[in-house]
Amino acid sequence: MASAAAATLDEVRTRGHLVCGVSEGSPGFAAAAADGAWSGLDIDLCGAVAAAVLGKREAVKYRVVTAANRFNALAAGEIDLLPRANGRTLSRDTEFGVRYADTLFHDGQGFLVRRGYAVASVLELSGTSVCVVAGTSAQQAVETFFQSRRMRFELVAAEQWAGAVKAYADGACTVLTGDITVLAAERSRLATPGDHVIMPELISKDMLGPVVRQGDEQWFSIVRWTVAALIAAEELGISSQNVDALRVSANVDIRRFLGLEADLGQGLGLTKDWSYQIVKQVGNYDELFERNIGLKSGLALERGVNNLWTRGGLLSAGPLR
Template sequence: MSFGMAAMFSAAPAADASTLDDIRTRDHLVCGVTEGTPGFAEVAANGAWKGLDIDFCEALAVAVLGRRDAVRYRVVSPANRFQVLAGREVDVLPRANAMTLSRDTEHGVRFVGTLFHDGQGILVRRGHTVASVLELSGASVCVMAGTGAQEGFERYFQMRKMRYQLVTAEQWPDTVKTYADGACTLLTGDMTLLASERSRLPDPGEHVILPELVAKEPLGPIVRQGDDRWFSVVRWTLEALIAAEELGITSQNIDSLRNSPNTDIRRFQGEEADLGRPLGLARDWSYRVVKQVGNYGELFDRNVGARSPLALERGVNNLWTRGGLMSAAPLR
């Protein structure tokens, strides 16, 4: 037998193993999360996990098992997350990395979709009355030395022939302190990181994250290669959260929309068609998800948006009908 054929046969058992069956056998989902990520995955004072990543894991648990509490969490790190997933220690990584060609082809994983559009942003004091990055030519910026953030900022400004002055530090806490002390006009880093740091400043309301992104980083769920059935469940759960917001379905009004004249709403509720059967789920799985967890807008607002300490604008994470990038494939 050739080496190529041997490799093909040795890989077959992993593809045959069903994550969906494993979850049902153990009666809970195992989610791999990065601990201490405000707004996304953190442990609250009462010991319970909370955040956007957590809510998405709970949505999956509802879709498969009908209960949002049927989840166990495994803390993973950037160094081991793909190995942990490949080793079947977790069923899904809810928001681990942005998709790149190398990550999508070299780690035995599949990127499902985008749960959150992150990217490199810019924080500035409200007193500067700046509405756009394009108004910042000549500004000084605090940035970690030798990082992708420095490279991304320089590339963005140079392409637009804008002047700038770098104020660098070797560590992120020192970079933030330099900005807080007023030694630079701007602070640049991942948008979610900027929002977290802003919430800890003495007067968060006096600092604004500008709408433009210096670089984009779409983040979303990742599953193992070779399990198309589970991939479909994760993908269509994500699509259902977004579709519910598009249709105006929330956790508060979903019951009042029973027998709606809108065919798409009736289909979403499981009244018009059985969309759960091809996924191996209950007929009303998407109804249960929104009833227990909410739609995408509800998840965003309470974890990272207006109702959270991060107070992020929807921006690119808004629906496509409101100028954002979030859109759902039709559930039909």
Template sequence: MSIVVRILAASISLFIVAVSLSSEAISAPISVVDAIRARGKVVCGLQDHAAGFSEVSPRGAWSGLDVEFCSALAAAVLGNRDAVKFLSLNAGDRFKSLQDDDVDVLLGATSWTLTRDTELGARFTGTLYYDGQGFIIPRNHSIASVLELSGASICVLSGSSDEMAISDYFGSRKMRYQLITSDRWEDLVKTYSDGGCTVLTGDMTLLAYEKSRLASGADQMLLPELISKEPYGPAVRLGDDAWFAIVRWTAMALVAGEELNISSGNVDAMKASPSHEVRRFLGLDADLGAPLGLSRDWAYQVIRQVGNYGEIFERTLGQSSSLKLDRGLNDLWTKGGLMYSVPFR
């Protein structure tokens, strides 16, 4: 083979390699974080009528636990809690919107289940709120426990997981019951308020919301037991580990802030703390933002701009809200709850 032919062959090979590399670079998907920084906003998929989690006022103002978590993500990634866009989704479209890149993170009081975590192209990053199926009953019935409901009539959505949970719970305890069913939640609430059933069952947060709306709300009580597990939390698309980590650790930061007694009101004063744990968390003695691709003070920004988990809970679901829910399972692990942050180190 002549030198000219060999040079030509080598040039063609180099050209093919260059074209291949160029094509790969063009086709390589942009990361979620890069997309967020390019547009200057985190896009959160939510419901617009989930009491305590995500609601929108007639003036377009959003509020709720999920809404504040989205603000925390914006503070962590962009340094600005207001750099967020809320997209209202219906139940049938929420996971498709996540798969189609319409949203960066999906919330909307979405319960974490095995099939949702394996079949829908999504991954749940953790639990932001522990809910479950409960019961509301008039106080004048003098019943203080679900175990006293044998023989009760129960208003429940027909064909729902709530109906199946009743069958499992009452059946395993050989407790008698009568179901009053409807396809419409509004009709069940009316039946209950008119005395057509002994108790109304559903997720505890939904029952608390209905209690706050009933004219006789003060005469109603939520029974303390839950008969099912409904862990709510953010979900992200499969395939972007960096974004998964940011969403997970932002939720951890909210809980860790409360564990360390760091709040939006004292976060600046806590910079003078001698505690190495506090100083690491605030980015003073360590750069824990680097492994996440975030700024050194990202956790400080989250707490300063949004607050810790306890603050958020209090104003969206707790005693400062219309729902007035107790912390219960959503209290810190040191106080009998399930909220627990992995160490920041």
């Protein structure tokens, strides 16, 4: 594995583009338009890595992968990066020849409820009926959550996810449970999406983010610090709209970020302005979130746990210095 060091960066530069493995038909994260153009949070992350490494966000080719083959495709070198995969666990991070570089999105199991139902917290759901897919970890999480709090509940179990969604839409249960990314996608397809609310609390957690091959520490660091740059830019107030104007800033942290003080790219094997290129061409984390999955998008998700740590969320970036 040690001999693989720096191999990915060299290969990407030689071919002139990054190869990203994406899941087809993931609204807000990775979706292809009729003209073949890809968009979504995952797509923007791939663009950010390309901007950092090649100076061009569009220098990316996308390969559709599935849950069954994506880790194999990555380990075999068929793709350079998975922008998002199953939630990070110890076994996935150690047994498949891959490494999770960082967390791009905090997902988890939540509840979808009709706006007119007078509850503000999942702790007020005692006595409610819950639509869920039978025999899944989601069912187990619901049972554990309600039973451990001695809250009454009724399960309306369906054999398939489509059946659980239909039961909720038909009024057979009060709430629908699933990962919030999935709930948001289903809400967008309901007849009146605005009549349904994703409750703020999560009863489980998944840390989703980019995955790379084991054995290439330089590439691991590049992807990790690309995610950090997106978050750090938001923390510093640097966006695609003001990044050039801030080149006259006296703030040393901003000047380091823009490549005007020190050379933070040297240790990564990148140019001095790699993080400037990310924000200039792709934006900061807030820009990525809002245009793809935020309140003005089709998924209409609030920042919630994906807000900065200074605003009650879980996102923070290691110091770029």
